[in-house]
Amino acid sequence: MSTYNFDKVIDRRGTGALKLEALQPRYGNAHLLPLWVADMDFETPHFITDALRRRLEHSLFGYTVEPPDYRPTIIRWINEHHHWDVRPEWLAYIPGIVKGIGMAINVFLRPDEKVVIQPPVYHPFRLTPEGNDREVVYNPLLPLEDGRYAMDLDGLDRLLDADPKCRMLLLSNPHNPAGIVWSPETLRRLADICHRRGVLVISDEIHADMTLYGHRHTPFAIVSDAAAACSITFGAPSKTFNIAGIVSSYAIVPNDTLRRRFYRWLSANELDEPTLFAPIATIAAYRYGEPWRRAMLSYVEANIDYLIDYFARHLPAIRPLRPEASFLVWLDCRGLNLDHDALIDLFVRRAHLALNDGQMFGPGGEGYMRINVGTPRAILSEALERLRRAVDSQ
Structure with a gap:
């Protein structure tokens, strides 16, 4: 059975990736850490790229x-x-x-x-x-x-x-x-x-x-x-x-x-x-894909556990909702007592992070943020550290 490396950091620059190329027009800063668009930062598994490559050989x-x-x-x-x-x-x-x-x-x-x-x-x-x-x-x-x-x-x-x-x-x-x-x-x-x-x-x-x-x-x-x-x-x-x-x-x-x-x-x-x-x-x-799917979900669960533990230890004013499905986590940031503009300022200008703000999801989303944890642990850890420093410096 193959061992999949979900810790591998993939450089997506130059690939037309939406989560990178749209940072400047949508957030005003092309250098944010992007945890917003709902695709993962893991390599597409080899059995898919192999199948596509075989077809490409017939040009x-x-x-x-x-x-x-x-x-x-x-x-x-x-x-x-x-x-x-x-x-x-x-x-x-x-x-x-x-x-x-x-x-x-x-x-x-x-x-x-x-x-x-x-x-x-x-x-x-x-x-x-x-x-x-x-x-x-x-x-x-x-x-x-x-x-x-x-x-x-x-x-x-x-x-x-x-x-x-x-x-x-x-x-x-x-x-x-x-x-x-x-x-x-x-x-x-x-x-x-x-x-x-x-x-x-x-x-x-x-x-x-x-x-x-x-x-x-x-x-x-x-x-x-x-x-x-x-x-x-x-x-x-x-x-x-x-x-x-x-x-x-x-x-x-x-x-x-x-x-x-x-x-x-x-x-x-x-x-x-x-x-x-x-x-x-x-x-x-x-x-x-079933072995890869199981391994990927296990990694995502570990990322969620890591995130929930981090907030409990270092940022208790933010309460993540443990998801029952997917790699997206809904963060209740109302404990920070910030209005919408101040919350966006905290994440974007101070922490240099790109997340989806809860207001875009309609009534009831105010004061929330959505984070994508389908990413290598090192990237998630860096994002949480950035956010902690930004909150601590308020």
């Missing part, structure tokens, strides 16, 4: 067809990891999950119909509907005493009763930024509420394969017949295997009526045709 890159083992490989992975028996016809390639959300909005919603989101939540859930001229309606998560969140399902019930123009709900499952693995009971009740009113649920499950500390992901569509009937699921190997630049997303639609409408539109616009390298990377990831 003719014309039109291609979907490989015959593309869907069976995805189906086998989902069945083994999430106990969902996906049929081949339910699957289609899509050119990115955020793009898929935009596509679904344009296929299923009239111009006057609205999208419900549950903030604090991944910011494209707000930006994508708004950019497509749809009104976004908030049904905020309920903060719990332990720092976690619950869905306000009673509030959602009332909201949908009061506003029949709400026709789509975007679900982050597992949740980004808080790393919550939603329970089957929560998802089942959500499905009942939405199905009863004809609300389409778009379930973003890109972090499904990154559950931590023994937690298990539940696909929304398997919790009930109602969930399968009212949902479209988006998934990808990109977060797990660090191949976000190789657009490798897919949709799963069990309901015949929804599937025909959505996939006919995708096909008419040739949006369901994968680029040359996407199936190659997906097949390699799902066929050979």
Whole structure:
């Protein structure tokens, strides 16, 4: 079995990496330590780069067809990891999950119909509907005493009763930024509420394969017949295997009526045709990736433990929420008693760190920051030391 070196620091300068190239325009400083964009700083595993390299040896890159083992490989992975028996016809390639959300909005919603989101939540859930001229309606998560969140399902019930123009709900499952693995009971009740009113649920499950500390992901569509009937699921190997630049997303639609409408539109616009390298990377990831995935998650868990212990010892005013999934940690910085601008100043100007500020995730995110711990321990340690020095010097 291969030994993977997650401590190796990779110099990403000169590769067009978003987390580096966008520092100057977004933060005003190109020299920050970047722990914001949700891709990891670990090398893409060799079994994926080897598969891509073999294809590159044949230097003719014309039109291609979907490989015959593309869907069976995805189906086998989902069945083994999430106990969902996906049929081949339910699957289609899509050119990115955020793009898929935009596509679904344009296929299923009239111009006057609205999208419900549950903030604090991944910011494209707000930006994508708004950019497509749809009104976004908030049904905020309920903060719990332990720092976690619950869905306000009673509030959602009332909201949908009061506003029949709400026709789509975007679900982050597992949740980004808080790393919550939603329970089957929560998802089942959500499905009942939405199905009863004809609300389409778009379930973003890109972090499904990154559950931590023994937690298990539940696909929304398997919790009930109602969930399968009212949902479209988006998934990808990109977060797990660090191949976000190789657009490798897919949709799963069990309901015949929804599937025909959505996939006919995708096909008419040739949006369901994968680029040359996407199936190659997906097949390699799902066929050979389980040992790497387990080793990577173990390293991420150790990074999270390190971070939580560091804050408890040196920065107790900042309370990290231990995630149940993914490499993103939600930091409650309200104990610093800083307003939004002062908090950004602390992290960016004083600590020279680039994180995502909580306000961008919508109501309830004020006073929080999101940090990416999918990075070598030395980089994480340096980031925490910078932050400690900045707080101590206030």
